[in-house]
Amino acid sequence: VHRYFxxxxxxxxxxxxxxxxxRDQEALPTIISLGDIERNDFEAFLSxxxxxxxxxxxxxYEQRKSVLYLSTRWGFASLRKLALNSIKPPTPHDKLLLAxxxxxNHWVLPALTALCERTQPLSLDEARxxxxxxxxxxxxxxxxxx
Numbered sequence: 001v002h003r004y005f006x007x008x009x010x011x012x013x014x015x016x017x018x019x020x021x022x023r024d025q026e027a028l029p030t031i032i033s034l035g036d037i038e039r040n041d042f043e044a045f046l047s048x049x050x051x052x053x054x055x056x057x058x059x060x061y062e063q064r065k066s067v068l069y070l071s072t073r074w075g076f077a078s079l080r081k082l083a084l085n086s087i088k089p090p091t092p093h094d095k096l097l098l099a100x101x102x103x104x105n106h107w108v109l110p111a112l113t114a115l116c117e118r119t120q121p122l123s124l125d126e127a128r129x130x131x132x133x134x135x136x137x138x139x140x141x142x143x144x145x146x
Contacts (some may be wrong), residue, residue, distance in 0.1 A: 005049050013073035040068035046053070048079055061090060072102050092118065093126050096134065116141040 006013035016032065035041065044063035049056070064087040071079035074096065084104065089095035092114030097138045099107035127132045 001046065001049070006074075009076050009078060013074060024128075037070070038066075041070055045070040045079075048082065059086075061087065068098070068102055097129060100131065100134070112138060112141075112145075116145065 003013075003017070007017050009013075020030070020100075038062075044059060044066035047059065047063070050065055064083055067079060068075070068083040070089060071083055087098070089098055089111075092111045095107055096111035096115065098104060099111055112134065121142065122135065122138060130138075
């Protein structure tokens with residue numbers, strides 16, 4: 001992939017290139033390994049940098065999560081903003097997990113409120129994926145509402 005977008009838009013990569021002593025017009029003397037990155041996450045991320053259709057990004061929810069994950073991890077502020085504006089968590093639980101994972105503070109209260117107000121209680125699987133503090137908060141508020 002072209003280094004230009006990575007060095008221009010990412011603090012992480014511009015720092016990495018600088019550490020390698022590579023100037024903007026020079027060819028990379030080595031391959032930069034992304035060994036801990038899942039292929040499908042990277043493919044979703046690249047689909048934003050190299051879209052097949054510039055008017056619409058036809059990504060699934062999971063692909064949008066991948067873009068959010070990598071743009072946050074690598075410091076791509078504009079791509080993170082794009083991901084946040086386009087991702088639609090399917091449930092309040094998903095919204096809360098994303099909010100906590102990616103420090104999207106303005107999503108926390110609406111997600112917690114929706115979890116407290118819904119008719120069904122937290123499932124065991126949902127509770128396991130949440131922080132203990134959030135589980136207790138939701139359970140306490142739901143109990144007070146009853």
